[in-house]
Amino acid sequence: xxxxxxxxxxxxxxxxxxxxxxxxxxxxxxxxxxxxxxxxxxxxxxxxxxxxxxxxxxxxxxxxxxxxxxxxxxxxxxxxxxxxxxxxxxxxxxxxxxxxxxxxxxxxxxxxxxxxxxxxxxxxxxxxxxxxxxxxxxxxxxxxxxxxxxxxxxxxxxxxxxxxxxxxxxxxxxxxxxxxxxxxxxxxxxxxxxxxxxxxxxxxxxxxxxxxxxxxxxxxxxxxxxxxxxxxxxxxxxxxxxxxxxxxxxxxxxxxxxxxxxxxxxxxxxxx
Amino acid sequence: xxxxxxxxxxxxxxxxxxxxxxxxxxxxxxxxxxxxxxxxxxxxxxxxxxxxxxxxxxxxxxxxxxxxxxxxxxxxxxxxxxxxxxxxxxxxxxxxxxxxxxxxxxxxxxxxxxxxxxxxxxxxxxxxxxxxxxxxxxxxxxxxxxxxxxxxxxxxxxxxxxxxxxxxxxxxxxxxxxxxxxxxxxxxxxxxxxxxxxxxxxxxxxxxxxxxxxxxxxxxxxxxxxxxxxxxxxxxxxxxxxxxxxxxxxxxxxxxxxxxxxxxxxxxxxxxxxxxxxxxxxxxxxxxxxxxxxxxxxxxxxxxxxxxxxxxxxxxxxxxxxxxxxxxxxxxxxxxxxxxxxxxxxxxxxxxxxxxxxxxxxxxxxxxxxxxxxxxxxxxxxxxxxxxxxxxxxx
Ligand SMILES: Nc1ncnc2c1ncn2[C@@H]1O[C@H](COP(=O)(O)OP(=O)(O)OP(=O)(O)O)[C@@H](O)[C@H]1O
Ligand SMILES: [Mg+2]
Numbered sequence: 001x002x003x004x005x006x007x008x009x010x011x012x013x014x015x016x017x018x019x020x021x022x023x024x025x026x027x028x029x030x031x032x033x034x035x036x037x038x039x040x041x042x043x044x045x046x047x048x049x050x051x052x053x054x055x056x057x058x059x060x061x062x063x064x065x066x067x068x069x070x071x072x073x074x075x076x077x078x079x080x081x082x083x084x085x086x087x088x089x090x091x092x093x094x095x096x097x098x099x100x101x102x103x104x105x106x107x108x109x110x111x112x113x114x115x116x117x118x119x120x121x122x123x124x125x126x127x128x129x130x131x132x133x134x135x136x137x138x139x140x141x142x143x144x145x146x147x148x149x150x151x152x153x154x155x156x157x158x159x160x161x162x163x164x165x166x167x168x169x170x171x172x173x174x175x176x177x178x179x180x181x182x183x184x185x186x187x188x189x190x191x192x193x194x195x196x197x198x199x200x201x202x203x204x205x206x207x208x209x210x211x212x213x214x215x216x217x218x219x220x221x222x223x224x225x226x227x228x229x230x231x232x233x234x235x236x237x238x239x240x241x242x243x244x245x246x247x248x249x250x251x252x253x254x255x256x257x258x259x260x261x262x263x264x265x266x267x268x269x270x271x272x
Numbered sequence: 273x274x275x276x277x278x279x280x281x282x283x284x285x286x287x288x289x290x291x292x293x294x295x296x297x298x299x300x301x302x303x304x305x306x307x308x309x310x311x312x313x314x315x316x317x318x319x320x321x322x323x324x325x326x327x328x329x330x331x332x333x334x335x336x337x338x339x340x341x342x343x344x345x346x347x348x349x350x351x352x353x354x355x356x357x358x359x360x361x362x363x364x365x366x367x368x369x370x371x372x373x374x375x376x377x378x379x380x381x382x383x384x385x386x387x388x389x390x391x392x393x394x395x396x397x398x399x400x401x402x403x404x405x406x407x408x409x410x411x412x413x414x415x416x417x418x419x420x421x422x423x424x425x426x427x428x429x430x431x432x433x434x435x436x437x438x439x440x441x442x443x444x445x446x447x448x449x450x451x452x453x454x455x456x457x458x459x460x461x462x463x464x465x466x467x468x469x470x471x472x473x474x475x476x477x478x479x480x481x482x483x484x485x486x487x488x489x490x491x492x493x494x495x496x497x498x499x500x501x502x503x504x505x506x507x508x509x510x511x512x513x514x515x516x517x518x519x520x521x522x523x524x525x526x527x528x529x530x531x532x533x534x535x536x537x538x539x540x541x542x543x544x545x546x547x548x549x550x551x552x553x554x555x556x557x558x559x560x561x562x563x564x565x566x567x568x569x570x571x572x573x574x575x576x577x578x579x580x581x582x583x584x585x586x587x588x589x590x591x592x593x594x595x596x597x598x599x600x601x602x603x604x605x606x607x608x609x610x611x612x613x614x615x616x617x618x619x620x621x622x623x624x625x626x627x628x629x630x631x632x633x634x635x636x637x638x639x640x641x642x643x644x645x646x647x648x649x650x651x652x653x654x655x656x657x658x659x660x661x662x663x664x665x666x667x
Contacts, residue, residue: 109531109632131319138353141385154531154631173315173348197384204377205348 017080019044019208020065020176025074027060034060036234038074040227047202047209049219049226049242051257056231058212059103062178065210066100067091078176096124099169103180103212105161107153113140113164114149120171139167142197144190159185166194170201177201179211183218191215195222216260220246228254292345294320296354298327304336304367307358310343315350323357325364333366339373351378356385363387420624427550428620434544434551444547445555453556457518461564468513469568472505473497473575481583490584494594497576502599506568507607508655511614514561515647519622522553523643526626527636535627545627554619561615562608569607606667610658617654618647 018041026036034057042048050058063069065076067083076083078094086094107116117136121127127135140146143163153161162185169177179198183191195218201207213219219226219242228238228245230253238245238254246258256263292311299306305328313320331337337358344351355374359382362369371379438445480496526549529535538548573595580591622643629639 110634125316126318127315128319131315134320134322134353135315135349137389138349138356138385141356141389142352142381144384144386146386146389152632170349193384196380200377200380200384204375204381 018042019079020210021077022061022065023075023077025061025064025076026072027057027064027069028072029060033072033234035229035236036073038227038229038236040236040239042208042210043225044208045202045206046225047198047211047223049223050210050212050229051214051219051226051242051245052229053231053257054214056229057234058229059180061229062100062180062210062212066098066178067095096172097174097176099172099174099177101162101165101169101177101179101182103184105153105165107156107161107164107168109153112150112152113145113156113167116153116164117168117171120168124172136167139170140164142170143167144193159187159190162186163190163194173205175205175207177207177209179209179213181212181214183213183215191218194218198222216242216258228257294350296321296323299340301338304338304370305331306338306340308340308343309351310345312345313347313351313354315348315353317350320350320353323354323361325357325361328358328361328365328367331362331365331367334368336368336370337362338370341373341375344375347375347378352381352385355382359385360388424620424624427546427624428616430544430546431550431554431620434547435555438551438555444543445551446548449548449552450555453552454559456521457514457556458560458564461514461517461560462567464513464517465510465564465568466571468509469501469506469572470575472509473501473572473577474579475575476500476505476572477576477579478583481580485584490580490586491590491594493576493580493584493586494591495598497573497580498595498599499603501569501572501576502603502607504607504655506572507565507611507614508651510561510564510568511611511618511651512648514557514564514615515618515622515651516644518557519618519647520640520644522619522622523626523629524636524640526623527629527639530627530629531631531633531636550620550623550627553623554616557615557619558612561611565607565611566604569604602667606658606662610655613654613658614651617650621646621650 020042022038022040025038027034027038038061050061052058060069064071070084075085081090081094083091083094107113108119111119114133114136117139118132121132121135125132137146137149140149143166145160145163145167148156148160148164153164156164162182166179166182169179182198183194186194198209198211199222202209211223213223223242225241226239226245227236228249228251229235230237237251238249240249242258245254249255249258253263255261294309294311294313296307296309299308328337355378359369371382374382434445476497477493480493481490484490484492484496526535529549535545535549538545577588577591580586581588625639625643625646629635
């Protein structure tokens with residue numbers, strides 16, 4: 001895996017309807033608004049980055065996209081289907097097409113790593129145990145955890161837990177994958193390997209991937225679209241691929257973020 | 273997450289082959305072998321063919337194992353599982369695994385998978401061991417029990433010492449924690465303690481009334497209810513309620529903290545767990561339990577009073593008088609001391625069980641259950657010991 005293919009702009013079909021679109025969504029916990037009036041589209045087959053400072057609401061947006069937090073206003077449309085207006089069963093059906101890696105990995109602590117990956121298959125497919133175990137090995141192998149199949153989650157390191165969570169997200173070969181900071185806690189080499197995995201999941205299996213990440217090199221390498229959320233104005237302040245945002249974004253905060261520079265407060269004042 | 277292997281054109285349209293069975297065959301060609309793949313290889317659709325390592329027997333070091341994917345339809349990780357088998361077999365035989373004909377992404381995904389898979393050792397199964405198992409089991413359990421007794425005693429001593437320091441105002445215990453624990457163990461428990469003791473008093477009176485009426489000794493129901501409650505029932509029932517209510521909660525809370533590495537975080541900054549968690553928990557029980565006991569006696573007697581008045585031929589003031597005569601002050605002291613001992617035991621054992629718990633969600637449940645069981649059995653066993661001691665001392 002020496003040459004990771006870089007994101008090719010326009011590698012997805014231009015003009016086709018977005019797979020997932022967020023329209024004027026406002027998210028809040030009780031009276032506390034986290035993000036308001038968010039709108040963006042995720043094209044089929046793209047790797048879409050949710051960016052922004054710590055605490056700005058990226059995980060919260062992800063939660064509402066996977067059906068865990070009902071938006072206060074607006075709608076989330078998955079393939080033309082207004083996700084939150086349907087019944088709960090309908091949502092669960094759509095949800096089965098999702099694979100989710102939570103920020104804290106959220107492995108089921110009572111099961112071994114292998115059982116964690118196997119559970120969705122046992123619940124939703126008619127595969128026999130031997131086949132399930134083979135597939136579990138493949139999925140753990142993809143994240144370099146084949147040896148940990150019979151270990152308890154509590155016996156894993158932080159990064160291993162993350163990777164096991166990722167393998168579990170792949171369990172049902174979902175076509176929409178949500179990864180919340182997949183490379184947090186991983187060394188550069190493993191993190192690079194994970195980039196390759198994500199790209200090949202997209203290219204090979206046609207998955208659409210929505211990823212939250214702070215890791216700039218990885219964002220530049222894999223993401224071909226994205227949205228930048230701001231914690232202060234509580235909405236999206238920039239749209240586009242991370243590379244494009246780095247090169248040419250009018251917003252100083254976004255530019256500083258993407259270039260890992262100190263935020264020039266003077267410039268910010270000028271903006272306002 | 274499926275895709276047309278080679279027909280994914282720039283338009284994104286793909287030809288759908290409905291349910292073509294996956295199939296494969298091994299052809300021997302010049303310089304090696306070739307696997308011809310056909311059909312849809314989808315994991316969700318059913319079982320995936322295995323690649324038996326013996327198939328590759330003909331291949332020797334340096335020969336190629338290549339692929340023909342002209343007939344390959346849709347694929348997902350099912351295909352990867354099959355290809356990985358072939359890749360490992362080729363690696364074992366020393367053959368060159370030629371992925372050039374495979375879809376690019378498939379070969380890349382395959383590249384992430386290792387060449388060999390050491391079979392992780394089968395997990396050690398705990399449980400039934402046929403050889404000498406009753407002897408081993410009894411011995412093992414005894415050792416565990418003795419060890420636990422030691423640990424619990426150690427914890428009790430640390431806590432008592434912490435309590436002494438706290439009295440001098442030098443413990444690393446936060447007042448707020450103590451107050452929160454006391455509120456939890458005391459006022460919040462009043463209702464359930466009332467209900468249980470009222471009913472116990474009523475039941476005692478009822479049983480007593482039926483029997484004593486036969487001897488025209490109606491009046492002695494007051495003695496029965498008063499003595500039974502003050503000496504035994506109020507203390508034991510209150511302790512059992514608290515073991516279930518508070519002991520279980522302590523164990524679950526501490527076990528959850530352990531799972532989240534919160535205990536580790538305390539240890540690192542040098543806050544002894546015994547001061548920060550165990551001490552306020554135990555102190556709260558020790559403060560509240562004796563008062564709950566006294567309150568339980570009162571409510572229990574009320575229950576007995578209500579039943580006696582309605583069933584028997586006695587007056588209210590007569591019943592009260594008889595009760596005061598029958599229950600000397602010493603009996604209250606005995607019950608009071610017992611309930612302090614129960615509180616110490618419940619507090620320390622349930623904290624210990626929480627601290628010892630494993631780190632999974634199931635372990636939290638196990639810890640809570642165990643704390644309740646140990647608490648209830650412990651209370652009854654301790655009560656028996658107290659009965660013997662009281663008999664010897666003539667209380
Ligand atoms: N359950 C909750 N109840 C109330 N507020 C919450 C809850 N979960 C998150 N928040 C708030 O929502 C905001 C956004 O949280 P979120 O976890 O989405 O941030 P994030 O962008 O993912 O940050 P990070 O990069 O650090 O993970 C934070 O201010 C947080 O305090
Ligand atoms: Mg987050």
